[in-house]
Amino acid sequence: MTAPSPTSPTTRHVPERTCVACRRRRAQGEFLRLSRNADGQWQVQAGPRQGRGAYVCADTPACWAEKRLRRAFGAQAPAVAQRLSSTDLPRA
Secondary structure: OOOOOOOOOOOOOOOEEEEOOOOOEEEHHHEEEEEEOOOOOEEEEOOOOOOOOEEEEOOOHHHHOHHHHHHHHHHHHHHHHHHHHOOOOOOO
16 A cells, blocks of 8 residues: 655545435534433534434424324424524534
8 A cells, every 4th residue: 555645635534424314425523413311312412522422403493394204203203303493402
């Protein structure tokens, strides 16, 4: 394997994730991350991440619709849709 030449810019790896509503792949920073808390309720999580989570497009309110979230969140989709529609959402 050869080392990159000093004149060529190094490209940095950007992790990609998939939206659970629209199935679109994008950079991880363009999503809101949802994870379960100790009570089993889904919450928007910012900052350090631990465990499994689900990603939803941060800039596409159509992805926050209850009907689109039902595939991933089942019966909890209405509560998740309400949380996503609230104001002051932290961005992942």
